[in-house]
Amino acid sequence: MSDVQEATNQLLDVNLHGNQRSIQVTESGPRSESEHLQVTIGATVPTGFEQTAADEVREKLGSSCKISKDRGKIYFDISVESLAQVHCLRSVDNLFVVVKEFKDYQFKETKEEVLKDFEELAGKLPWSEPLKVWNVNTSFKKKKTKRKKINQNSSKEKIDNGQGDKADERDDKKGFTNKTLDSRILDYYENPAIKEEISTLVGDDLASCKDETDEGSKEETPEVLKFRVTCNRAGEKHCFSSNEAARDFGGGVQDYFKWKADMTNFDVEVLLNIHDNEIVVGIALTEESLHRRNITHFGPTTLRSTLAYGMLRLCAPQPTDIIVDPMCGTGAIPIEGATEWSNCYHIAGDNNPLAVNRAANNISSLLTKSQIKEGKVSWGLPIDAVQWDICNLPLRTGSVDIIVTDMPFGKRMGSKKRNWNLYPACLREMSRVCRPGTGRAVLLTQDKKCFTKALSGMGHVWRKVHTVWVNIGGLHAAVYLLKRTPQAFVHPVEQHGERTPWCKE
Numbered sequence: 108m109s110d111v112q113e114a115t116n117q118l119l120d121v122n123l124h125g126n127q128r129s130i131q132v133t134e135s136g137p138r139s140e141s142e143h144l145q146v147t148i149g150a151t152v153p154t155g156f157e158q159t160a161a162d163e164v165r166e167k168l169g170s171s172c173k174i175s176k177d178r179g180k181i182y183f184d185i186s187v188e189s190l191a192q193v194h195c196l197r198s199v200d201n202l203f204v205v206v207k208e209f210k211d212y213q214f215k216e217t218k219e220e221v222l223k224d225f226e227e228l229a230g231k232l233p234w235s236e237p238l239k240v241w242n243v244n245t246s247f248k249k250k251k252t253k254r255k256k257i258n259q260n261s262s263k264e265k266i267d268n269g270q271g272d273k274a275d276e277r278d279d280k281k282g283f284t285n286k287t288l289d290s291r292i293l294d295y296y297e298n299p300a301i302k303e304e305i306s307t308l309v310g311d312d313l314a315s316c317k318d319e320t321d322e323g324s325k326e327e328t329p330e331v332l333k334f335r336v337t338c339n340r341a342g343e344k345h346c347f348s349s350n351e352a353a354r355d356f357g358g359g360v361q362d363y364f365k366w367k368a369d370m371t372n373f374d375v376e377v378l379l380n381i382h383d384n385e386i387v388v389g390i391a392l393t394e395e396s397l398h399r400r401n402i403t404h405f406g407p408t409t410l411r412s413t414l415a416y417g418m419l420r421l422c423a424p425q426p427t428d429i430i431v432d433p434m435c436g437t438g439a440i441p442i443e444g445a446t447e448w449s450n451c452y453h454i455a456g457d458n459n460p461l462a463v464n465r466a467a468n469n470i471s472s473l474l475t476k477s478q479i480k481e482g483k484v485s486w487g488l489p490i491d492a493v494q495w496d497i498c499n500l501p502l503r504t505g506s507v508d509i510i511v512t513d514m515p516f517g518k519r520m521g522s523k524k525r526n527w528n529l530y531p532a533c534l535r536e537m538s539r540v541c542r543p544g545t546g547r548a549v550l551l552t553q554d555k556k557c558f559t560k561a562l563s564g565m566g567h568v569w570r571k572v573h574t575v576w577v578n579i580g581g582l583h584a585a586v587y588l589l590k591r592t593p594q595a596f597v598h599p600v601e602q603h604g605e606r607t608p609w610c611k612e
Contacts, residue, residue: 144187146240147208149380149389150199154179155577155586156417160198163420168192177341177382179578182208187243190392197416197447200396203378203389204237204244212386218346222355225379229359232388241375241390333369335376336360337391342383352379401442403472409436410513410551414577415443418511418549421575421588426450428508433457433497433537438466440511442473445490453490460494467492498532502540504596510537510548514558526554530561538568539596546591551577553584562587567594 152160157179161172164183172183182205185193193202215221338353356379360366366375376391401412418440424430428451432440435455445453455466470490495501514533515526530552537548548569552558562569573588 144236144239145184146187146236147182147184147205148193148392149175149180149182149203149205149387150196151179151201152181152199153411153414153417153577155575156198156414157181159417159420160196163196163198167196175382175385177380177385180380187240190240190244191247194393194397196397197443198413198420200411200413202392202397204240204392206234206237206388206390207232208388209386211384214345214384218351221347222351225352225356226359226362228388229356230363237390241392244392331367332374333367333372334360335368335370335373336379337376338379338381340381342381344383345381349381352381401439401446401469401473403469410439412439412443414551414579415440415511416447417575418551418586419444419448421549421573421586422509422511422547424448424451424509428452429454429506430509430511431456431502431507431540432512433495433500433510433533434512434514435466435492436462436513438469438492440513441466441490442469442488444511445470445488446473449489451489453488454493455490456493456495456497456500458494458496463492463494497529498536500536500540504539505542505546507540508542508546510541510546510550512548512550514550514552514554526557527560530554530557531564534561534565534569538565538591539598541591543591543595544593547572548589548591549586550589551579551584551586553579553582555585558585558587562589568592568596 150160155178157174160181161174161183164170164172164181168183168185168189170183170185170189172181174181181199193199215224336353336357338349338356340349340352357368357377360377361368378387378389378391380387380389396411397413419430424444428448430441430444430448430451431454432438433456435441435457438455441453441455444451455463455470457463457466470488470492474488493501514530541548550558562571568591569589570592571587572590575586575588577584577586
């Protein structure tokens with residue numbers, strides 16, 4: 108909060124146009140102007156968890172939230188003071204400030220007329236306030252980066268992790284180089300519309316301020332900035348492609364602002380979201396998806412932190428609950444749980460030693476980041492990583508309150524054939540360790556046929572409460588919320604004297 112206010116107060120004589128159309132926040136009361144600046148923020152969220160994200164916005168920001176008919180997007184109004192809190196939301200992937208929304212845009216009959224309208228549209232939009240918010244957001248990110256560097260330098264003497272710090276830095280660099288591509292791919296998969304095309308076009312020419320190279324001793328001077336237009340189009344009735352819409356709209360933005368263009372090293376990203384007859388123009392506030400916040404050591408099927416949050420929230424964790432992820436992989440679910448629900452105890456388990464090692468490294472990395480941020484040694488996180496057999500958990504009967512896990516789809520991990528034996532064995536063992544009457548489980552799988560069959564034979568111990576349909580990397584998957592029945596677990600007679608073996612390779 109204070110960082111945003113401080114950054115807002117520095118918005119003096121900011122020229123974003125480079126010509127006669129300048130947007131300035133003068134010294135005559137920048138606080139009063141910024142404090143009362145109300146804008147609409149758009150956010151992309153994991154498909155299927157729009158309502159979860161809307162509930163979080165209402166709970167943490169006190170703002171009403173609208174769920175878009177374009178799946179995977181929500182919109183809410185805030186004051187610029189709340190910008191830092193928006194970035195702390197756990198359920199949102201990417202953020203943008205809305206420039207203008209057209210709920211029923213009337214497209215012309217021919218492609219040439221439609222594209223001409225897009226070119227002329229740029230000069231008719233109310234850019235002023237969204238650009239002020241973008242500039243506050245940019246100033247806030249600069250301050251956050253500087254503070255992080257200072258804290259890292261000052262904490263080196265207090266926290267000595269040997270080669271661990273270097274490894275984290277290498278991981279951060281790798282994540283940074285791939286962030287643009289990853290976010291584009293993930294955004295594409297998160298919108299399962301009838302027909303969707305995503306393309307990126309760079310317009311030509313922009314002006315704004317770049318990152319300061321020193322500690323701020325020099326005065327900020329307006330420098331040429333770069334921008335690009337990203338078009339996200341869904342629907343079958345359009346006579347134009349995403350490339351064509353981005354190209355012509357980007358040309359209009361260029362002519363209006365006289366901005367500079369760069370495909371990859373851009374400063375401003377203008378968004379053109381088209382869903383049937385609904386058009387939303389926005390300016391991106393995030394450079395990379397916020398779901399990349401926790402994981403530094405990735406596995407073949409690392410789950411998004413935002414999706415993990417949505418799954419955990421479904422089961423409404425209560426203080427002192429014991430929450431277990433028996434197939435944790437890289438530990439995305441228990442790490443998200445330990446971060447958001449620190450008054451619960453989380454166990455990350457897997458039968459693959461490589462997966463357990465990745466989870467432990469991610470826990471250690473998160474702990475190190477927390478220590479650097481606070482500038483002191485932390486007591487740790489309420490989480491443990493264990494190697495075990497999912498079909499024979501080393502846990503007491505009825506000792507677990509919540510089970511949340513991402514089950515193998517049978518594609519990258521395991522196989523469809525093995526799932527027919529694995530799923531019933533998993534549900535049986537989960538029912539043993541889960542507390543009768545109050546226990547619950549949230550399970551994600553794409554192998555819906557196999558899961559439904561396995562669940563049908565477990566009606567005496569598991570009751571299906573709710574199903575959330577999600578899109579995972581282009582795969583139509585489901586999140587099942589199960590409630591443990593009051594019936595006590597009875598060990599089944601093991602046929603042929605052996606359990607079903609399984610190995611998560």
